[in-house]
Amino acid sequence: MVVVLALVLTGPAARGEIPALHEVIELAPDGSARVAYHLQVAVPPAAGAPTGLRLPLPFAQTGPFLLEGATGWTASRTEDGGVAFLDLAPAATQTPATTPTDAAAPAPATAPTDAAAQAPATNPIDAGAGSITVRFDAPHLFKTREEIAAGGKEKPLPFGDISLAHTFVNTSGHAIASFSLVIALPEGFIFQALDEYSPKPGKSDPGFPYRFARLGERHSLELLPPPLRIGDRASVKARIREASRPWLLLVALAALALAWLLRFRPGGP
């Protein structure tokens, strides 16, 4: 929390607004995930705005950052006060503080160049640059039951449940007008329960800020909070599990029903 506050206070001034930021996490059965940030960055320019924007990176990351959409930007991993961030900046104004700290972390990725787009040394938020998508792989978003059992330190959850939690903190230095988080489970997995989520709806809010849906064949959870101010967080904590039919229970129930029908027939013995 202190780190977040410090970043908020010392980070880029909140002069502009990110129209939309959508985070999509597609999980694999081994606990790894493909993560994508989809940003719309077209906003009215603001005078004197500093460069770059910073997004939280609350998980380890492998492989390069892949950028799509607007050209001439770079994406890099940064650590500040022990907290990892994804720094996005136009190539010519790469944030000096950017220091890849992980041997596995790649060098800053640069999107395919566009002569026109490389020139401006201004805040991408204020540049009217359009849409950016940053993709990367994360090796560990949840621990499989086998990993928990092998580790020997944690107790596995009952009923075969697996704990899954994710938090997005708006460290970008700008308000985000429309934020969404989508977590898609591996095929064959379901959400057992949503234990916590934030922000909670107010008394006057007619609905809930989340919904369970599908992303193709996968069960997914969409968190749709109201606009995020600087420092606001959106988080979910859920239990997931592999879908399975309770065959043993079904057989027992069938036997019980049969026994009842045979034993308690009206007028019977």
Add this chain to the structure above:
Amino acid sequence: MSHVTLAPSPHAPRPLAGEPTAAEELDELLDLDRHKLSVIPKKEPTPGERWMKYFGLPGGLLIFALLVSVPTPTGLTGAGQAVLALFSMCLVWWVTEPIATHVTSLILIAGLVLMNAWEQDKVLAVLGLDVIWLNITAFILSSILVKTNLARRLALTMFVAFGGSAVQTFGAFLGVQLVLAAFIPATAARAVMTLPLMMVAAAIYGSTAGQPTNFGRNLFLLNLLGINIFSSAFMTGSAANLNAVTFMESMGGEKIYYTTWLLGGLPVALITMLAAWWLGPGWLFPLAEKDRTPHIQGGIDALRRQRDRMGPMSFAEKKAAVLFGFVLILWTTDQFHLSLFGFEIEAVIAALLGAIITFLPGVGLLQWNEADIPWHLMIFSAGAYAGGMALDQSGAARWAIEGVLGFFHITRETPFWALYAGAMALMIYSHLFFTSKTMRTMIIIPFVILTAKTLGYKASSLALPAAFTIDWVVGLPISAKPNVILYTTGQYSVVDNLKFGVLVCTVGYLVLLLAGATWFRFLGIIP
């Protein structure tokens, strides 16, 4: 009819030497201690009920198996799927009763934990909800009425004062039911308390089980209507009312005050019952000339003598009256507590204070063993509650209501009045397909709240008027416990019940529509 044998009340007036046998019979009829709510009566099922039980258990299991084994639908969690399966199974069992309803509730409570549908601590905490406490304390308070004979005195006094003619007799009974509804939340208790008086009145007017007259039809059906519909006038009129209030508070985030309910529900109930009082004897079951006056000479006098033999109010009765007055004042002034005391005494704490005084040595009126608390009803309520809350917490109720809204194409553009009319009709007439008010409340009220919230309306704008009709379970003898009790008198047929019940429900529906456009808007219930 329940057959409960209990020792006569020590407070029952003793017949005087030389009094006619009828007075002794009247004494016996009026011995309210004979009907203990905490004792489950043994009832021989009819052939139809036997078959319902026979197919009910495998039917419930089949529904459970189907729902739990299909792939988890989009939008539903594993927990939600398990809750839906369990709740559906228990719903079938509650209706068909292959096992006792409270045992079904226990199965649901255990099932929620064992099926990973809801956390154990939350499931078990349901028995500690304020609605359960309010039920317990209300039954303790009603035990005082029975023990001290205050209920009997009240009923006799009103009947003797206003029961001169047939129509006046009906009015007197309705008055008694209205007063009792304010104090006693258990409709079955009110039915058993006033049943002896009804039977005496029917005999006085020549209506018997063998040869029922329209006097008997009107008397028993008006009492049936009064017992049920007057419950809707008071927030504490039935446990199901409190269930609805809890839902509005927990799901809708809105506090419903006793007086808010009273001001909204009482006029609707009164107008509906006044209409019933006129419709029954005046149109549906017109009274023959001979049925307009007592057939037994001095019949009313017999009741007057009975009242006179009770003598002046005993000290115990006075204490009971003061105690009830104290609790009632706290209930009816809830909106002013904050300004008066600096804190609010909720209905449950007010009743708890009354119950505490009841048991205080020297001051109180009851020993613990004399408190008639039907624990099986508490367990049944807790199970039904746990199921309803788990449906909500798991998102299963929301998933289902979204499905219903999608099916009927109900959107934010749907006019409020269409929703209001639909919700009221659903709530009122659905009682014909339920045997439990609590279950009907558990199923429909959360959906109504979610519908209102989903469409951007205040939850109580639809749910509170709908809750006013929870107790309108008047269409069939199986619709509620008082109905069963009164039907066993043989004074009216199922068709008589259905005709009068549905007619009054329709009148009430129209009154509710009118109130929705006028009185409820004035009160701020409807925006």
